[in-house]
Structures are given as structure tokens and as C-alpha cells.
Amino acid sequence: MPTVPCTFTSFIRDMAQWSGSHPMRSPSLRLMLSKKFMVPVVADMTRPSFMTSFKSTASGKNSHYRNGMLALTVPCRTMFSTLVKGDHAKRRRMIGDRYANSNVMKQAPLAGIQERSKRFVERCVDSPDKTADVFRALHAYACDCVTHQLFHPYGSNCLQNKDDEEMMHQVAADDSLQNRLVQYYSPILHRLGSSILTSFAKPRLIPLADNFVIENAKENGAADFTVLNRLKEKDSVLDTIDMAAECLDHMAAGIDTTGDVLCFLMWELSQPRSTKYQRLLREEFRSKPDAHFDELPMLDAVLNEGLRCFPAIPMSLPRYVPHGGRVIDGFSLPEKSVVSCQALSVHRINDHVFPEPDKFYPERWLEAEGDADRRRHQWAFSSGGRGCIGKHLAMAEMKTLLRDVYSRYETEPDESMKSESMAMDDQLISSRPLGKRCLLKFVPVKG
Template sequence: MLFLSPAFIAGAAALLLVIHVVVRLTSATAKVPGPVVSNFTSLVLKWHELGANRTMYLHDLHKKYGPVVRVAPNEVSFTSAAALKEIYGSGGSGYDKTEFYDLFQVYGKRNCLQNQDDEEMMHQVAADDSLKNRLVQHYSPTLHRVVSNVLASFAKPRSIPLADNFVIENAKEDGVADFTVLNRLKEKNSVLDTIDMAAECLDHMAAGIDTTGDVLCFLMWELSQPRSIKYQRLLREEFRSKPNAPFDELTLLDAVLNEGLRCFPAIPMSLPRYVPQGGRVIDGFSLPEKTVVSCQSFSVHRINDDVFPDPDKFYPERWLETEGDADRRRLQWAFSSGGRGCIGKHLAMAEMKTLLRDVYSQYETEPHESMSIESMAMDDQLISSRPLGKRCLLKFVPVTEEEKK
């Protein structure tokens, strides 16, 4: 019974611990700057993820350790333009998406939301509580099974019936316009079934609605603050002087929106990828295959203060300067980049510019008395950023005819 003695168990545990420490200290990621604990365990990172604080935790690490930081034994975060190009560059970079993206396997279809039923459907699709449930399932399957079994004794599992029924029925229909993605999928000799097509459609619907809304929410809040309210007047002057100009001639509007996207990216979180077979060298660090690497727009837009001086300040004028313009646009990463970047970027820009022009040519906005700076802090959700208070109330004050002239 020697093998069951306390002394033997303690010795074996100590030996395994020593081996683990030696392996970690000699690993490739050990050479990457970062907190000591991140070289031995990912528990700290997972704790922040489960607490909806991953983005700010990583950003604080970047502020302390620089543009490259080890955040877990097998995960490294980057902020440089070179890393963006290497990891997400077009032309088949070879960096595959991690299992993190399995969290978004839900159904839907992109369409115009016009009534209360549609609003409730989108709430079911993107509700924060359902995403937290998936996050627990992703990181602790055993815990999720235990909790689910206990809850099943008291209540039936909640699904998203409105979204499910809506998209599945639409996926079955034959009378679809020729130019839609759904019809293209049906035309080809594809193995995609109804559920596959429905899942593909939700990606476009959820991605195209919440993201633009989140950016406009934070941007219009910023424009309503005393420190930035002057931009409302400047925008109105530009709209008045160029009443029929296309968007590409409204330079201040473009600058305001780009600064809004820099300060308040709709997807501020990391977009993780696996290092391809054979390993890669990124920003001077040699990383083995299957290492998780990523960039997060929140930090890309702030750590590079040589490109974005005073990065925490809302300053649209920086986008009107000729010097350094190429570097700024190279690091403008609100829509990601490469072959898997946002395919709806130009549509989203047009939508947001249309709303900003229509609002600020007719109204001035100011915060509602019930709002506070604290309630508008960024709530680091799984797929987007929203106000911590879950709302943004603004007062729309009509501009007088004299002010319009």
C-alpha cells in the first residue's frame, strides 16, 4: 500500500509540480512579457472573463507590459499593426479561429425589425444572460451540467422561440429574391440544410443591428457632453454648407464617426486565433503552433499613443490631419481586417452617417437628467459593449430655423 501512503502522494504531487514549473519556465511563451501567474495558469484570465471584465483586464496588462503580453500559459495578446496584418491578414494567413466562436452557434435571419415582436426576438438572440450561460458551458462543462440538472428540476429550459421560428420558416420558403444570400445557398449543390442556412443568416442579422446601435449609443452620448457639444454645432455648419454633398465630402462627419469607432468600438474584445502548423514569429516572439493569439480593438486604439496621442481623449480633429493619416487608418480596427473582416463595413458606415446627419441637422442632444457618467461606463459583454446601466437617454431639442441657416 506504499502507493496510497500520504508521503508517497505528497512526493508525487511535488514532483509533478516541479515538472510543471520547469516546463512552463522553458516554454516559448515564458519569454513573452506578462504577469508571472499567467505563465502557470489561465484561471486569472478565466475569472475575469466570467466576471465580464476580460477587455479591461487585458488592456491594463498592455498598459503595464507593452504591446505584447502573455495573458495565459498558451495565450498572447498583441496591439501592433504588424501583428494585425500577420494574424488577420487577407490571402489565407492560416490562423484558424478557436473554439471560442462555438459560443455563437445560434439561429437567425437578417431583416428589417419593424415591430415589438422583432424587438423581443433580437433581445432573445443577444441577451447578456444567455451569453453568460454559454460562457460557463464553454469554460466549465462539468459545472454547467450540474447546474443545468439542478435547474431542470424546477423549471423548463428557456430557448429563443421567436428567433428560431422566424428564421427556420424563412429558410424553408422558396419565394426568396434572387440576390439574397439565402437564395444563393439554395441554388448551389450544397449540403447545407435548413438549420445551417438559418444559423448563417443570424450571423448577419445580429452583427448588423447591435453593433451599429452600440457605437451610436456611446458616440451620441459623448457628443452630448459639455466637453464635446461643440461638435454638434460644427456638424450642423458642415451640413448647412454642403446640403446635397455625398458622404465622402463631409470630412468632419467622417472624422467624428472614425473617432467614435476608435473610442467606442462595438466589438472591443479579443478575436482569438490559433498559430498555424510549424509555428510563427509575431513581433519578434517565436510561438509554437496551437498557441492562442489575438488582438482587441479597445487596446489597439489606445496603446499605440505614437499614432493616437492622448488616446483616451475624444478628439475628431486627429482624423483631419494629413500627417500620420495612413498609420491611423491602418490601426483603425473597429471592423477587424483581412479576409474575415466585417463585410458590412461600408453599409454600417453609411447607416451611421445617415443617422448622425439626420439627427444633428435638426436637433441638439443633451443627457437626460436621470443619466450619469457611471451608468454609461462600458459593460464588457461577450459580443459587444453596452452601457453598464443598460440604457442611454438623451433629450432631443429641435434646432430653430435661425440656427439652421
């Protein structure tokens, strides 16, 4: 196992992420050891045995998460930034049923998603020459959907309201990976840099997004299915700022992730090599106009392949090894070591599960042989107690929109678009298109 002459192996890895040069993970466990302490600082892994242990025994998140995704005016602890496993589980149980598939698929939540999907289609087809920047529109759609689940009837209307869309972009623009790494490794340097910058530009003390969640957290008429309704229950110990901070984290987690996956997927479906999948989707939708999502295998296959090729969060997800350490597949992991899995690598390194892993091939999800292995390696939402709490909401949003678009329209790239502008550009949470736009033409399909 390779060693490095210092204790900052995670620093080396993160600087590679800073520069965009972080390599794909190797098939076997790679331990970076400190010569001084002879314990692994960071272990990156892709084997199923590691993934199983990762979700079941890891004791908690490491301090990368301690400040949450976004800082409110008053710092406070949210589910995302809760490091201790037991405390995190308690907060998750408080709101988990709001994101359960049984709740998301109820009439009111699903109707809200469907209405916002229709607004997305209207916005795109009403654009000049029926050419729309779906990068912006999909992020607006994702924000409107997640705030509907959080606050209805007080959610955003980014697809139709420019002020709401500006608020959404403020949340989505919090993509300064370099800034967060400096804050993590050198708080003093970060504070010094911030002081220098604010001497030239006056900061917004209460950004639009903060105002949005704080004002909504004060409301008392949220629908029964919403997260806010659950946070406001009589036995809740959360005050307005606590509730606002929790909801802001959920907003941040639900905008770029869903928006970027759909953007990359629609771009891929619009390429000549993949337009046949538009036809296959349309045939399925038209043959089963009232079918439940579970009855649409091609839709499921296309979306799963999109999530495999363009995972919402490609970054590593670090966790601490719990007390006593662990031995997994013959590798000894001392307690307090940091272990991590990365979806982008899990989906590509294990080519015995995903042959030709760099090829967009939805048919693989329709094959009975190896289906269990593929599902087990589908790690776009992570897994276990730290897995994405909004998975079912995200899946409903994406499936609804894909059905509404490809049942009536074909999409094709605008002539001005270059493939280089759609390269994956790693950010704090997700990987957005490098050019930060995706112009697609919406062509009505007859019949």
C-alpha cells in the same frame, strides 16, 4: 517573459474578463508560458507587425467560437463558428458580395436603411417631452437594418412593432459571458447547471428569434441584394436550418455592435465638451444636402473617433498560430499557440498614433500627417479574412442615422441620466452601457 505554473493561462485571462478586471494590454507582446510545456498558451498583442501577421497567417479561430454566437434548436456550422481557415474562407466567399460596399450602396439596400433611419427619428421625437431611450431604439434600428439586408421583404420592424422588438431583445439579451466561459472550460459543470436551472423554469424550446429566422429561411421571394437570396442559389448545399443558423449569427453580430457604438457616440456628442461636433456636423450636412458619404469628412471623422473610443467588439479575438510557428519582431510563436488582438487596446496603447488616446477628438482624423498610421490602427472591425464581413453595412447604417439626426436636431442628456450608467459593461460580444438605457432629448434646430 513571465510564467505561470499551469497550462490554463487563457483561463486566468478569461476569469479577469468575467470579473471585469482584465487590464489593458501592454505595448509589447506578453507571453504567458506553461512551465510544463514551455510554449505560450496566449499571446496578446497590439503592434502593427503583429496585427499584419494576425490577419494574414493565423490558421484559424480557436474553440471559443465552435458553437457560434447563438445555438439554434438543431446545432449546425455557420461562418462564424467555422474554425478551419479554408472552410471559413469558402463560406465567406459564398455570401461576401452581399456585404460589399458596392452592394450596400445600391438604391434598394440604401433606401431600406434610410427608411429605417427615418423611423428611428420619428420614434424619438414622438416620445414624451421628445426624450427617448436611444439604447433601446438604436438596437431596434440595427436589427431592422440587418434583417433588411438578410431577408427583405421579410425583415423585422422593431422600431414600430412590439412583437418584433421583443424578438430583437431576445437576441441582444444573449449576453451571458460567464455562462459561455463555464461551457467552454467545463462542459460537464455547464450541463449540470443547466439541468438544475431547467428544473425550476421550463425553457423555451423554440425562442422567438429561432422562429423568425427559420420561417424567413423558408421563403422564396427574397430580394436580389439579400443574403437569403444568395444562400438559396441553385448550387447551394445548405438546407433551411443551415440558412436560418447563418442568418441568426448575422443578426446577433449586427444588433449590439452597431447599436452600442451609436449609443455611446450619441451620448458623447450630447456632453457639453462635445456639443460643438453636433454643430460642425449640422453645418456640413446643410452645406452638402445631397453629398455622398465620401464627401462628408467631418461625419467620417466623428464616426471613426467613435469607433476608436467605443469599439463595437472590445474583446480579444483569439486565433491559432499555423503549422511551423512564426517569428514576429524577434518573438517566437510556436504552432498551435493562441494569439489575439483587442481593438480597445490597439486604439489606446499606441499613443504615438493616437495622442491623448482617452480624449474624444475627431479632428485627429482630419489631419493629413499620420493619416495612414491612424487608418492602419483603426481596428474596430478587425481585419483580413476574419474581419467583420458587415463593416460596410454597419458604416452605412451609422452614417445615415447620424446625418438624419444631427441635420435637424440637437441631442442633450436627460436630467435623470448619470454618467456612471454609461460606463462600458463588457458582454459576450460587445460592451453595452452599464445602466442599459440612454435617455436623450431631441431638440429641433431652427433654420
